[in-house]
Amino acid sequence: MEPIPVNEPLLNGNEKQYLNQCIDTGWISSEGSFVKQLEENLAARVGRHYGIAVSNGSVALDAAIVALQIGPGDEVILPTFTIISCAAAIVRAGASPVVVDSDPITWNMDVNQIEDKITPRTKAIMVVHIYGLPVEMEAVLALADKYGLSIIEDAAEMHGQTYNGKPCGSFGDISTFSFYPNKHITTGEGGMILTNDEQLAEHCRSLRNLCFQPKKRFVHNELGWNMRMSNLQAAVGVAQLEQLDEFIIRKRHMGQYYTKMLANIPGLQLPLSQTEYAKNIYWVYGVVLKDDVPFDAEEVMARLREYKIGTRPFFWPMHEQPVFKPMELFDKISCPVAERIARRGFYIPSGLALNEEQMERVATVLTEVMK
Numbered sequence: 001m002e003p004i005p006v007n008e009p010l011l012n013g014n015e016k017q018y019l020n021q022c023i024d025t026g027w028i029s030s031e032g033s034f035v036k037q038l039e040e041n042l043a044a045r046v047g048r049h050y051g052i053a054v055s056n057g058s059v060a061l062d063a064a065i066v067a068l069q070i071g072p073g074d075e076v077i078l079p080t081f082t083i084i085s086c087a088a089a090i091v092r093a094g095a096s097p098v099v100v101d102s103d104p105i106t107w108n109m110d111v112n113q114i115e116d117k118i119t120p121r122t123k124a125i126m127v128v129h130i131y132g133l134p135v136e137m138e139a140v141l142a143l144a145d146k147y148g149l150s151i152i153e154d155a156a157e158m159h160g161q162t163y164n165g166k167p168c169g170s171f172g173d174i175s176t177f178s179f180y181p182n183k184h185i186t187t188g189e190g191g192m193i194l195t196n197d198e199q200l201a202e203h204c205r206s207l208r209n210l211c212f213q214p215k216k217r218f219v220h221n222e223l224g225w226n227m228r229m230s231n232l233q234a235a236v237g238v239a240q241l242e243q244l245d246e247f248i249i250r251k252r253h254m255g256q257y258y259t260k261m262l263a264n265i266p267g268l269q270l271p272l273s274q275t276e277y278a279k280n281i282y283w284v285y286g287v288v289l290k291d292d293v294p295f296d297a298e299e300v301m302a303r304l305r306e307y308k309i310g311t312r313p314f315f316w317p318m319h320e321q322p323v324f325k326p327m328e329l330f331d332k333i334s335c336p337v338a339e340r341i342a343r344r345g346f347y348i349p350s351g352l353a354l355n356e357e358q359m360e361r362v363a364t365v366l367t368e369v370m371k
Helices: 015-025 033-046 057-067 084-092 111-117 137-147 198-208 231-241 244-262 297-306 322-327 336-344 356-370
Strands: 050-054 075-079 096-100 122-128 150-154 174-178 191-195 285-289 345-348
Touching (some): 033 231, 075 084, 084 096, 084 322, 122 137, 244 356, 285 336, 336 345
Parallel strands (some): 122 150
Antiparallel strands (some): 050 191, 174 191
């Protein structure tokens, strides 16, 4: 019985051709032409003026926070149900993360809870689109306008997704993407910062490149990072972006196929297929065990592992992260929805290379396990 990995990327476009171009020409560093091409192509696709390619989606958030001059004394509102990169970028800048709970149906941040969290110290709202459906952006944009707040849009999981027809990654002051291998577009490792603000773009470019100065290269007025993307990575990304529309169609088919096969399993909450403002793109296919199921996600994942089926747990809430406990950032914070889905949610194999035969095997085994 062959293992079914939780994710396997699809690399059947021009990836080899473009990589060979890098090798044949010797342009393998961040100075190569594919970096600029990926920046321009993704910015155009999303409807942004500027793209800044970086080494991963986590450092994209670091740069975004610093470029927006968020620091000590400032607060940033974000979902508690997200990857730790989001809160880490805020904490590293000396600012304070302020978390909101999740919507139990979409698993995104509950936008109805945001306004109560706004204080005179609030500097920004970090929007994180989760798993396949976007956050309800109209409400967030209205709050940002009302209180004069910046918006950082983490669209890491939303390549090709739209909100009311407008591309995810086009909202707010700065948006970020990830190109990790489980994303719709991968460069192996990599990320992108997108903005319409020329000054923010220039600042992010400087932060990406150790804040070298144009005239006095090794004299530094600010501390940056080496977060450059290589031409090799960008070459893969350009080839992947060429196939994005096909990937979205494939992902939606996979989501619908899983839903059809799993619809009659008692005890499973399946992902919402669409909302008023978006159709699910099923970045991953997540499920949540209902309350009457007498075991948690860890036990189901362990059983699936016995059948060589890969899974991943849902995100663990920021307010429950052990690393933040000594910092006393989230004392007496309760987010019951996020706490519940973190313990009862997981996702099954969802990579673009997955075929229907494998999906049928996953569904069959999961059905048996749930009995």
